[in-house]
Amino acid sequence: MDHGAPVATHPTPPFSNADDALAASELATAAGALLLDLRLGLESGADPDEIRRLGDLKSHEWLVHELANRFPEDSVLSEEGADDLARLGSDRVWIVDPLDGTREFGESGRADWAVHVALVENGLLTVGAVAMPALGVTYSTGDTPTAFSSLSHTPRVVVSRTRKPEPVLALATALGAELVEMGSAGAKAMAVVRGEVDIYAHTGGQYEWDSAAPVAVARAAGLHVSRIDGSEPHYNQENPWMPDLLICRPELAGEALEVLGR
Missing domain, CATH: 3.40.190.80 (D-Maltodextrin-Binding Protein; domain 2)
Incomplete structure (x- = not known):
């Protein structure tokens, strides 16, 4: 992920259902890039609480906007948005946390914060992506599953x-x-x-x-x-x-x- 790349704010083409995992990964990653840009304010002495507030708000607004463009028929449940219970009758519901770990986001040098984008289809959790922007990585259900070796250390x-x-x-x-x-x-x-x-x-x-x-x-x-x-x-x-x-x-x-x- 290029931390310096600008985040697109224009409408993007819709994805087919087969590309939901890719869409989740791209959305989480792009929201993470937006957050990294906001976080630069910490280095110039900005108020950490204001950076946290803006992080929650701007990431939420961007994700909701992009989800509406890509999947206009789908519902959204976001930590930072009003809960529209019409989602209960929707076949597809995106569940997002625009900034998970707001406290850590406002502490310079910490990497343990994330962006979550998930999809529930007909009551089943089918897709998920977790971006960890400060580490430059996004984990997704579209990735190859991990092969675990035997546990050989203290848990x-x-x-x-x-x-x-x-x-x-x-x-x-x-x-x-x-x-x-x-x-x-x-x-x-x-x-x-x-x-x-x-x-x-x-x-x-x-x-x-x-x-x-x-x-x-x-x-x-x-x-x-x-x-x-x-x-x-x-x-x-x-x-x-x-x-x-x-x-x-x-x-x-x-x-x-x-x-x-x-």
């Missing part, structure tokens, strides 16, 4: 920088795991995809936009994905709140679910 559990829920600490203790602190939900999930950590368990509550794209990418990469009771996470619900989530290497799923379910 690593990724946790929030600011909150470490007791169930997750109990899981780390049960596994004799190392704790790794990180920012946004997307950054945590992609760290599991990359193999930098082995488990991402969240029990403090999230919204659908926090996890839809990461879940789609993690599943495509061959990871275990579920709620902490082992059930399937569902998207495009009337209430987009999702209390918990587990993303981990498949061989650790059984023990993780047992401990988290206590």
Whole structure:
């Protein structure tokens, strides 16, 4: 990704359904480039809170505009937009988090923030892309799934920088795991995809936009994905709140679910 490339603001041609994964990846990447340009203000002394506000707003506006141009019949659920419940009757709903990890985005030098773009079709999560602009990479369901080698090290559990829920600490203790602190939900999930950590368990509550794209990418990469009771996470619900989530290497799923379910 060319961090210096301008972000197109003109309408772009629509994509066919077969190209949804590519569209998600391109949209997440382009929104990430816009955010990188905004973030340059930190280096010139701009107010970090203002940079955060503009990041949330401008990325949301750009994504909604582009989705409307490319997929005019589809619905959109965005963290930064008003929730139109007409989406519940739509066959195709894009779920986006224009800036996941707003706190980290406003801290110079941090890379653990992301852009999420996912698609739910007839109630099923089918497509996802997670851009990590500061790392220059976008992960997508269109990529080749990861082949995992056998676990030969102490398990690593990724946790929030600011909150470490007791169930997750109990899981780390049960596994004799190392704790790794990180920012946004997307950054945590992609760290599991990359193999930098082995488990991402969240029990403090999230919204659908926090996890839809990461879940789609993690599943495509061959990871275990579920709620902490082992059930399937569902998207495009009337209430987009999702209390918990587990993303981990498949061989650790059984023990993780047992401990988290206590």
